[in-house]
Amino acid sequence: MKEAADAAENVTNSKPLEMVARAGFAVSGLLHLLIGVIAIRIAMGGKGQADVSGAVEELAKQPAGPLLLWTAFAACVALAIWQASDAIFDFEHLPTKKKVGKKLKAGLQAVVYSAFALTLAAVATGAGADQRESTSDFTVRLMKAPGGVALLVVIGAAIAVTGIVYGIRGIKKSFLKYLRTPSRPQARTALTVVGVVGYVAKGFALLLVGLLIIIATVTAHPEQSTGLDGSLKALRQQPMGPYLLAAVGAGLICYGIYMVVRARLAKM
Helix, strand or coil: CHHHHHHHHHHHCCHHHHHHHHHHHHHHHHHHHHHHHHHHHHHCCCCCCCCHHHHHHHHHCCCCHHHHHHHHHHHHHHHHHHHHHHHHHCCCCCCHHHHHHHHHHHHHHHHHHHHHHHHHHHHHCCCHHHHCCCHHHHHHHHHHCCCHHHHHHHHHHHHHHHHHHHHHHHHHCHHHHHECCCCCHHHHHHHHHHHHHHHHHHHHHHHHHHHHHHHHHHCCCHHHCCHHHHHHHHHHCCCCHHHHHHHHHHHHHHHHHHHHHHHHHECC
């Protein structure tokens, strides 16, 4: 068993897999960039779905769309495998508390990139529209399940807390420790600015999603649980909403740029 585990660790830490996994960061960046563009379009009165599914569908409309989708799928699968390997094999030298935190974070990242890969594959195969379930429908089903209400509150709180963590990470610039920062001061400053703005914007968006899930659950109005797309569109209805939505969209574009740069500079 140990020999099999060692062999699996060697494969998942190989240079070829690392190169493809790095591209997964770029795919995440591209999707966030597209979500930001869609959000700005909505702020200006246009239409679109400002979430991962909407971004993937925008990608599919581009020239060589199927090739882009399958290439992005492969990159996300590779990064999911890399993160899963970290969750299973790495961080053993750390104290227990830090080790558990690092492994949990890597495991969650593996889930996120697996979800990206599934969305990309669904759209590439034409199954995206048939398999998509709205957040509201999911909330209705979960509310009816035993313990579903409590679970929804926990999910909403977890998403909201994640948003706060992202915001704090941006303000404290702690995301820089995951990068090999450029030596040139101008490049380092530019990377820091887009990282700060991007992390704060993504944190704000996640906080909105989490709060709407909690409110929808507590008030028994599942139609208010609308995911990222609905949260951003709800923001537009507030005073100064179009400007706030455009600012969040610009921030998500910054986060996308940061993730594309991370594909090159990340400490794997």
